Amino acid sequence: MSHYIVVGAGQAGQSIVTTLRGQGFDGQITLIGDERAIPYQRPPLSKAYLLGEMELDRLYLRPEAYYADENITLRTSTQVTDIDAAMKTITVTKDGMSETLTYDALALTTGSAPRRLPAKIGGDLDGVYTMRSLADADAIAPEFVAGASVLIVGGGYIGLEAAAVAAKKGLKVTLVEMSERILQRVASKETSDYFRALHEGHGVRILEGIGLNRLTGAGRVSSAELSDGSTLDVDFVIVGVGIIPGTQLAEAAGVVVDNGIKTDLFARTSDPSIYAAGDCASYPENGTQVRLESVGNAIDQGAIAAKNMLGLNVEYAPKPWFWSDQYDVKLQIAGLSAGHDQVVVRDGGAMRSHWYYKDGALIAIDAMNDPRGYMVAKRLIESGKSADPSFVADPASDLKALLKA
Incomplete structure (x- = not known):
């Protein structure tokens, strides 16, 4: 057998x-x-x-x-x-x-x-966590006490999701991102701006273009020294750096x-x-x-x-999709935005989406509370079709019409 x-x-x-x-x-x-x-x-x-x-x-x-x-x-x-x-x-x-x-x-x-901080800058201190496994989540859960101060290192989706949970639980949240903006590796400036405003609206302090020099404490982390020379008092740290x-x-x-x-x-x-x-x-x-x-x-x-x-010889045809939940916003992503040369913003108030183009072709979408936009764009991308940017940008246009073209 x-x-x-x-x-x-x-x-x-x-x-x-x-x-x-x-x-x-x-x-x-x-x-x-x-x-x-x-x-x-x-x-x-x-x-x-x-x-x-x-x-x-x-x-x-x-x-x-x-x-x-x-x-x-x-x-x-x-x-x-x-x-x-x-x-x-x-x-x-x-x-x-x-x-x-x-x-x-x-x-x-x-x-x-998860990538961890080196021990030489305090990465081995108690109270420094990563968020990847069930054991990680169970270990960190008792730290989420209203009024506690948490430093989040890294402005990718894991860091932002952790920031959202901490803010909802009443913690004082500071997030540092050494790149010039959050989500820089994976999203457009428009998407970064959207989520920065969302988090700041919930009381999260976001510091971009600032790195972490070292964490200090007597066995357990108690403070953080940042690359701009400032020092923060912290109760615990979450590391989300890839x-x-x-x-x-x-x-x-x-x-x-x-x-x-x-x-x-x-x-x-x-x-x-x-x-x-x-x-x-x-x-x-x-x-x-x-x-x-x-x-x-x-x-x-x-x-x-x-x-x-089993010997069936079936080729893989990737259809990239991702999602993230932060506060009351569901972000849905389809396609890969790397190499885009145009971003079209479709602003419907509570619903918003960013459509990525390369050489005139639709390649990806970031949809915030916009399930219809996500569904339409995903189907277009997977079928190799595009959409006229001016049509997409008009929030009054019927996106489903794109699927009939």
Whole structure:
């Protein structure tokens, strides 16, 4: 009987095992995760879960009984310490005991890890947190006490979501971003301006173009020295300065790494028996290896990996989409805005969207409380169609007409 092993029990790993069974695979499946929890959603951790609006069992991707019902061996709290690609074996360790497992096909969905501040600038002090895992969220939750002062380092979506939760809970929030504006790496100036105003309207102090020099404290963080020479008193710190793809196992096994674990459009790595999907994996597009950090990519790429583990030879056709919840604003993103040369603002008051163009073609959208704009733009982008910028800019125009053109 064939044995397929998936290393990494996140969204991509779950997508693989679910798809394998859905495609009729009746062999042995083992899903291995290094966390204690069964596979769960990560996006709500920095939003609804931290706010106390979502219970733990609602985070789970499948009920625990699902794995037994589908004859999937789920191993939690288990470390994979070695891959022998020549022998097609992996070594797993749990509670100090090691075991060797043999595979016919192996999928690496090892995700990513948050970048941490160096110890030399105080990154190892108590009260300094990252926000990536369930354990992170559970550790940080007791710090969210009204009136406490929190410093958030990094003005990306994770930092902004954490700032929104802290502000809603009545904390004094300061966010520092060393780039000239928040969201600079992922969004237009128009989107940055929108979210800066949103946060400042909720009392968040945003400092752009200012970095962190060091954190200080006697065992626990108590103050922060910024690059402009100022000092802040802080009760705790949240660090959101990006992630590092989990490539260590792949590299040690001799699998090629290029902006993550390098795959082709069939989710295959340089080893024909090893596949990869999710945050840890990159795929080819326009001569470079692209890596998407999103739930949508993890689900879709995972499904492709599973189908190709079964020999179906299905190519991955990425359809990038993302979202973020901050206060009462739902941001929905479709497409990739990198390289845009025009941004068209559609301002409908409570609803607003920013449409990105490159050489006259629509390539992406940021939609704030504008689900219709998002839906229309997403369908246009995925079908390779565009939209006249002047039509888009008029809030009175009927966007659905674009789908009939």
